[in-house]
Amino acid sequence: MTHEIKQLFHLASQWQQHGRKSVLVTVVALDGSSYRRPGVRMLINDNDEVFGAVSGGCVEKEIQLQAQSVLKTNIPKVMTYDGRLRLGCEGILYILIEPLHLSDELLETFNMVLKNRSAFKTESYYTSIVTESESLGTEIVLDGKRFSLRSEFKPSDKEKMECFTQTFPPLFQLYIFGAEHDAVQLSLAASNLGWEVTIVADPNESKTLDYFTGAAHLITPTFEQLNTSEIDEQTAVILMTHSFNKDVQYLMALKDVSPAYFGLLGSVHRRERILGKFLEYHPETDTEFLEQIYGPAGINIGAESPAEIAISVLAEVLSVVRKKTPMPLREKIGNIHV
Template structure:
């Protein structure tokens, strides 16, 4: 959700510079089932523009309607949306509506957290009783220091509230090693999911970043100058250069990384050739390095085209980082999000 929060902060800051008042809606609790879980947010400005969503579409109009009193009074309020009596999910959502002000100081202090991949938190104080109440509001927690998003909020008045606490990890990133058409499709898919996508190609491929829709950056270093220091536990890596020699070189450059997901495009016999070539050069490589490699990359969904293969790979990445076993939801027992 970090990428969604980054987008909300950016838009809220922009709207304020344009002279708009802004209300943030945060799902802080739920009873029963819902389309999204607590922690999802959206924005509304006084002109009726909305950014983000807190449901599949059934709650947003009510958020817009109830936000009008927040604009008028300038105070937070609790909204309870009961889907059992409406056309929606069979549960109750508790949505904190609050006027927010993203100061230049807060906006500036947040940027290094996004850019340098530093975790942070947000605490929302609330009562489940509908309507206005003193002591409600949200605060950002940056290196232990709290920054209220609602100007008039004070923790001194929030002694009896409930607290919804949310930790924000670094934005998930996807490193694609390769620059062919299927890399373009995978880049596009990663971007649609809100990931920061980095494409790595060799100088001889003569591609520009405009070729890769949604790419955060395109790098074309020589193998010996490849910087992999930003690859961390919130990163997926996919080798898909379609060149055996290049993939061997990339694999050697990546021998010390431990990403959340490490995929190799191509059939099993190609994977074994890669391993053999790699071991000839690094015979003491620990076995767990090879255990983390998923090749062929992707989930078996019958994918054929480049875009379908991208869906297959993204599905495996999500399954890996969410620690779930791919299956049809109709065969799953219990709730969808269990």
């Protein structure tokens, strides 16, 4: 996920600045089932510090042991982990362990790509047999430019290697329109998912960004000044001002956007009143815009408190974005991830 590799690169660059060597661990293939799927990563440095995990905990210790030789020799390796022989996962993991050194140009371009909300991809070259080789490694493609994750890596004999390609969309973001106490719980829960949270508050709002735990931005535009250009298909929008008039005015300001999810907090009756008032001002509005609004926002889990409501709302966002119908997993037939 984009937020995971962002966190990983940030920490790796900090370790580099302090003279620490590190290795990148990537699950590049899977035969069977596992806690996480290919593309999950973790980071290990020469002080035995670890960031992230590639499973539920059954393989990490073995990876740390295998990583020691890569830290010493700077030669990447592929290892496998057969969970069928143990009490953990029920599949075979193919894991690439490689030295990681991020150039200044790579980091600068990476940060620019994140800021511009552009997609990017990684290509990891590996073999499906346990081996050590300079030919193993990962490239990242940023803004049309290729960068190696270690300076001396130049992919050779690509036709003889297997390649795991992963595409990363822009960071998922959440715009919360409202600054009451329940916005704090929603911001916190969303930030724990790795989403970039923006709080949109009234121009007269006295609260500061620090009040909204987990939020990256607090903006206080007038309805006319609201810039909607960054609300894209990787954005969820929640209207929760607890003010009928403000929700109507924000809805009018957002009438031309098409986010991944558009939620309206409150009852069915409140939703109908807000949409009715909105249509008085914009009777020509396409029904497609109105049909994209989820109101009342959230799935029915019996949520009562602000923290529970946040879970309900974010669960609905995930289900809509990933095109899944919420259901107990014990009732699902077949693979969990299908």
